[in-house]
Amino acid sequence: MTDTGAGREDEALLITAVEGHPKEKQRYLLYVNGSREPLTSVHEDLLIRYRLLKGREILIDELRQITEEDSDHRVYVLALSYLGARPRTSKEIIRYLARKGIEEAACEKALERLQQERLVDDDSYANRFASQRMRTQLKGRRLLRQELEQRGIAKTTAKEAADNLDREAEREAATRAAIKKWPHVKGESRDRKRKLMAFLLRRGFPSDVVKQALGAAIEAERLDEEGPALDN
Template identity: 65%
Template sequence: MDLILTITSVEQDKKKKQRYHLFVNDARDPFTSVHEDLLIKFRLFKGREIDADELKQILHEDSEHRAYVLALAYLGARQRTEKEIVRYLAKKELEEGAVRKALERLKREGLVNDSAYAELYAAQRMRSQSKGRRLLQQELLQRGIKRDTAKEAASKLNEESETEIAVNAAIKKWPHLKGEERERKHKLAAFLLRRGFPSGAVREAVKAAAQSELEDEDGHMLDN
């Protein structure tokens, strides 16, 4: 004989106002809790009888709904990658299927889009942190972006802008480097390569940095 549960009381959660505790068969402790949307959908009110199969469906849908709501809250702070969403929801001990369904829904609604995320991230970090496409591609991979998506985002960065940023970074770094000119150029080139700039941009940047110092010296001599 299938297990039949009778809802004998429904109480709103005092902290999470959108969730309700279900008490069954006159038990003093709540049997489970559900979101108010499911409370209404399944008409989970006092006196309602639930069999085992329906209970399984209710709990499954509630798990999916909880995963979606948690992911939305997590997205509220800033844009996230698919991998970040999955990692976050995994910590909440949700079913793998519920996590997958929540992620699929977020993607359909355009709230999670790894391609758009990668392009925006790469463009912003290149300018704000003076990083080249190689380093940015590595950072995207570390954030869980798929290799092809990260590579495509990096390839869309403007080469002229990348060189310009490398030049600006080099000119800013040059005065702080010690040693003879050749040693300083070597140190600067190594610095720019670590920042992910390609060799062509590095050569132009090192040349521009050294030239900027000569121009400053010439200007200072004319002032005197």
């Protein structure tokens, strides 16, 4: 395509044709001054916003600004498609765009727009992630805080999300994990208790919660061994 930087900035170009891009949806080719080769392509949103229609005159300086905005829009759409699979953190968005060869400034601009539109919200992500993982994967607040930081969540945000977890829900998760694990722990009684406590601590549960969960697992096993009470 023709370099939009050619010519004087106050020079006016006449749009003589607008055609849909043959390979990219929602993009249009712009032809100027009767040329058979497209000067550039723009997204449909910009085409409508700037009324880039046949017969419109446009200054080179204006066209340059539009193509720069279109470049930003490309990065935004790329990030938006990445978000389609599941919620992402700010750091994940930046890393993804960087892998695509996008310059840092363009990455930050796209992220800022996504944040303004509330499509990327690290606080909400952290709270939702921690609560869901605790419930479905039976993990405690200390491990969940580490996992959030590994996903690029700021330490203060990760800590706040972990601190916001419901204590009773965490005790229930620890108890479920303990009861599930206890029958598979081998060794003498004292050794089994030590192993289970170490297991629960590695899963990020606080020590007081671990002790309660251990007691619940032992009691569940006792009741299971006794079997149902017989009616007199």
